[in-house]
Amino acid sequence: MKRRFLALSAGAVALTTAMLFTGCSTSTPSTSSQGAPPPKVAMLQKLGAGEGQLNLVAWAGYAEDGSNDPTVDWVHPFEQQSGCKVNTTIGDTSDAMVQLMRTGQYDGVSASGDATLRLVYAGDVAPVNTKLVPNYATISPFLKDKSWNSVNKQMYGIPHGWGANLLMYNPSVVTPAPDSWSVVFDKSSAYKGKVTAYDSPIYIADAALYLMTKDPSLGIKDPYSLTQKQLDAAVKVLTEQAGNVGEYWADYTKEVQAFESGTSVVGTTWQVIANLVNSDAKVKVDTVVPKEGATGWSDTWMVSAKAKHPNCMYKWMDYITSAKANAQVAEWFGEAPAQTLACKQTSDPAFCTTFHALDSAYASKIHYWTTPQKQCVDGSGKSDCTTYAQWVDAWQKIKG
Amino acid sequence: MARPVAPRDRRGALTAFFATRPKTRLVLLLGAPMLWLVVMYLGSIAVMLLSAFWSVDGFTGKVVQSYSLANFAELFTNPLYGTVALRTLLIAVGVTVIDAVIALPLALYMAKVASPRVRIILVVAVTTPLWASYLVKAYAWRVLLAPNGPIDWVSGGNSPGYGLPATVITLAYLWLPYMIIPVFAGFDRVSDSLFEASFDLGAGAWRTLRSVALPLVFPAIAAGSIFTFSLTLGDYIAVGIVGGKTQMIANVIYGQLVTANDQPLAAALSLIPLAAIVLYLLAMRRTGALENV
Numbered sequence A: 001m002k003r004r005f006l007a008l009s010a011g012a013v014a015l016t017t018a019m020l021f022t023g024c025s026t027s028t029p030s031t032s033s034q035g036a037p038p039p040k041v042a043m044l045q046k047l048g049a050g051e052g053q054l055n056l057v058a059w060a061g062y063a064e065d066g067s068n069d070p071t072v073d074w075v076h077p078f079e080q081q082s083g084c085k086v087n088t089t090i091g092d093t094s095d096a097m098v099q100l101m102r103t104g105q106y107d108g109v110s111a112s113g114d115a116t117l118r119l120v121y122a123g124d125v126a127p128v129n130t131k132l133v134p135n136y137a138t139i140s141p142f143l144k145d146k147s148w149n150s151v152n153k154q155m156y157g158i159p160h161g162w163g164a165n166l167l168m169y170n171p172s173v174v175t176p177a178p179d180s181w182s183v184v185f186d187k188s189s190a191y192k193g194k195v196t197a198y199d200s201p202i203y204i205a206d207a208a209l210y211l212m213t214k215d216p217s218l219g220i221k222d223p224y225s226l227t228q229k230q231l232d233a234a235v236k237v238l239t240e241q242a243g244n245v246g247e248y249w250a251d252y253t254k255e256v257q258a259f260e261s262g263t264s265v266v267g268t269t270w271q272v273i274a275n276l277v278n279s280d281a282k283v284k285v286d287t288v289v290p291k292e293g294a295t296g297w298s299d300t301w302m303v304s305a306k307a308k309h310p311n312c313m314y315k316w317m318d319y320i321t322s323a324k325a326n327a328q329v330a331e332w333f334g335e336a337p338a339q340t341l342a343c344k345q346t347s348d349p350a351f352c353t354t355f356h357a358l359d360s361a362y363a364s365k366i367h368y369w370t371t372p373q374k375q376c377v378d379g380s381g382k383s384d385c386t387t388y389a390q391w392v393d394a395w396q397k398i399k400g
Numbered sequence B: 001m002a003r004p005v006a007p008r009d010r011r012g013a014l015t016a017f018f019a020t021r022p023k024t025r026l027v028l029l030l031g032a033p034m035l036w037l038v039v040m041y042l043g044s045i046a047v048m049l050l051s052a053f054w055s056v057d058g059f060t061g062k063v064v065q066s067y068s069l070a071n072f073a074e075l076f077t078n079p080l081y082g083t084v085a086l087r088t089l090l091i092a093v094g095v096t097v098i099d100a101v102i103a104l105p106l107a108l109y110m111a112k113v114a115s116p117r118v119r120i121i122l123v124v125a126v127t128t129p130l131w132a133s134y135l136v137k138a139y140a141w142r143v144l145l146a147p148n149g150p151i152d153w154v155s156g157g158n159s160p161g162y163g164l165p166a167t168v169i170t171l172a173y174l175w176l177p178y179m180i181i182p183v184f185a186g187f188d189r190v191s192d193s194l195f196e197a198s199f200d201l202g203a204g205a206w207r208t209l210r211s212v213a214l215p216l217v218f219p220a221i222a223a224g225s226i227f228t229f230s231l232t233l234g235d236y237i238a239v240g241i242v243g244g245k246t247q248m249i250a251n252v253i254y255g256q257l258v259t260a261n262d263q264p265l266a267a268a269l270s271l272i273p274l275a276a277i278v279l280y281l282l283a284m285r286r287t288g289a290l291e292n293v
Helices: A002-022 A075-082 A094-102 A113-121 A134-138 A201-214 A228-242 A252-261 A271-280 A310-320 A323-333 A340-344 A360-364 A388-399 B002-019 B022-051 B070-077 B079-113 B116-131 B134-144 B150-154 B164-189 B192-200 B205-233 B238-242 B249-259 B263-285
Strands: A053-058 A085-090 A108-112 A158-169 A195-198 A245-249 A266-270 A286-288 A294-304 A366-368
Touching (some): A053 A094, A053 A310, A075 A085, A075 A310, A094 A108, A094 A113, A108 A113, A113 A294, A134 A310, A158 A271, A158 A323, A195 A201, A195 A228, A201 A228, A201 A294, A201 A388, A228 A388, A245 A252, A252 A266, A252 A271, A266 A271, A294 A310, A310 A323, A360 A366, A388 B249, B022 B263, B079 B116, B079 B164, B079 B263, B116 B164, B134 B150, B134 B164, B134 B238, B164 B205, B164 B238, B192 B205, B205 B263, B249 B263
Parallel strands (some): A053 A085, A053 A108, A294 A366
Antiparallel strands (some): A158 A266, A158 A286, A158 A294
């Protein structure tokens, strides 16, 4: 048990870093907002022999070869069974990943949702022939043919894993048990000084999500597509919240420690953080997906349009979504595996239940992170939305 | 006997070679450090200054290398940056004052009162924290300042908690050795006979300290303050650990550079602490501190 949490914590470091540096994640932009269809890129029709090499761009923790922890190694078994030697380049941010993929020197990437469509519409990645990836059949159905990984029902990648940003609270202090984000927004004064929030501009989306139900007259349809007026409304919510926030967290260890010391009693979190707090058993915490829904991330393996080793990449995508490897990476990273069969392979039998891996109702409540752009990412075709740079300015003003 | 002669001869040849070529000697001596200073250090500052005039294409996120003063206008028109810059300066001043107040009596004791044995022990004690990681020390203060932590317990529930005071305390702790060592060296250089002369002329301990010691060590205090002031101006990690919601100028720069991917605006913002430290150095030069660093 202890070891698993160690692994999770290391994964969370990677995740924190990843998210910190980009606002990682995932988009729901629909294709219609982009107008023209993506450039035609040939799809692999028949799987050939491996080319002996594979060059990956990946989030830290997604392609472990034992160099971080000798017992955490799913790259070497892949190399032995496929004959493809894996060279991994860690992408620190989605922006960095897009840049790396544009060099054409890599065969594939583990892209988050704010990178996927950029790659698709620039012709940097090829459509994926899912027939050549046997393990695709048992991927969670609610991750297939989504706006962030497909265009017109053509998949551009193989789903890898996902997770939600939850509401965490200390039940001995926060009563009754909250079922709404209001406990950290307009009702946060009840826990003045003990409220925490995620220290990133992308957290503005959480306020926007809350306003979707709280104030429908604002007309927010997607928390990542905000007009200036809607952004101002979200900023107002967050500025009021800031008066009651004790401290923000960006480093997962800081939130663990803040809840354990009682500095924070309620705020947004990741499942892995709640697990760490409960495993230390200094305080007990509960998590909930509030009735308004939640934000989150979802990652996809994609094949470069210029891949020099496409067969090895297909072998990798099949391998990394195989039950055992997907279970390993999900437990190391601390997220829900995309592969349904992975749930039977996790070292903790309750892992998938904890991370709601098979729960499509749970997954559908998540608004996956995406980078806000002027061209609204909600598929409305409008271009009066605020950009991520504006969000950064707004976030710095909120903190003052 | 013939053996040692040969190398000595060769060495002699080398000496003779350099003795007649002072320029070659100078190039060999200073070449590498000057290359480092000019190209790596001043060069990167020049690039930063230049990029402050550029902008970022909102759609592609690429840096556009066309010159405009928009970033500088932003510095002055956006009230956030003024507020944060002022707060950062005040924190830096606060940290410097606290460190000076603590360092002065301690350094005086170390230099003039303590026995050689105690002096060694104190020098070791003062410098030992420098061996520990910055993060370890900052997190230690996080634990100390926690709501139910040791300081809260000792002070009967009056811990400052996380925030601006905690930031000042933690930074003052982190940079204290950088103040004590120059002040200690400064007192060490003041001859004992000056103190004796002062006492012989009838001045008390307090008067001696005020009229003799302080003016003589003031340049050393100023030298120490350059460290505490400039290190505080650039800090963004300690404030993230113990600062609660507090933002310092480096947090804002970090946000623009890393989170917003707006390198030009970050470069323009970086000129604020740079300007502050240049002004501070100019002011300190007048005290003679720079000859003491």
